[in-house]
Amino acid sequence: MGNLAVSVTYKRAVDLHQHVPPDWYARSIKENVLQWFWHTTRFKEVSGLIEKAGGRVLDIGCADGTFTKVVLSQSGASEVVGIDILPKSVAYAKRRFARSKKLSFRVADAHKLPFPSRSFDAVFCLETLEHVADPDMVISEIYRVLKDDGYAIILVPSENLIFRFAVWPLWTLWRGRIWKGTHIQNLSTKELLAKMDNGKFEIKEYKKFLLGMLQVIKVAKKQL
16 A cells, blocks of 8 residues: 555544544443443453553554553553544643653654564554454554564454444444444454454454454464
């Protein structure tokens, strides 16, 4: 994908997510018990896979920084960098965590990460890959910026029958209507495992939770 194509996909992604409030996660967890349950459950499940990094960590699709803070707390990283395509969300996260010396946020596109190769000890991409135009390109970028001894954790919906034909359609008719049309990738278990088992990564752990609606995979670079 060339620079022009990346620019087009970036603009499209911004347009698709233009109705998402900058404080969506911070506010929703406080206001809605279902969202509180959903997100605290995924926080717990993903936290169980986090290793003490001690170095630099990247959070792709950080939104308002809610989970970025969890990643920092659980990993013990010296710095966690959160990126997102929405300037308002990034600005909110910067204000929210302005006193933190270990959290930083910037606007960036996951298809072309603005970081040197092998610059992060761990990379998180949580409920983000289903929103991107080219998952393979994002996965390649994760591989590029990850250190040789680092690990990555990716979380996406499993697209099982409950999620695809009940929960998501009902959610996007109600409180989650701002997300309608934003899931442009449907990553089944088979598809996710195939994308990550690409000759570059070694699958360390894989599991489903929340009635199988969410799936999380932890990978490390293969030692060639």
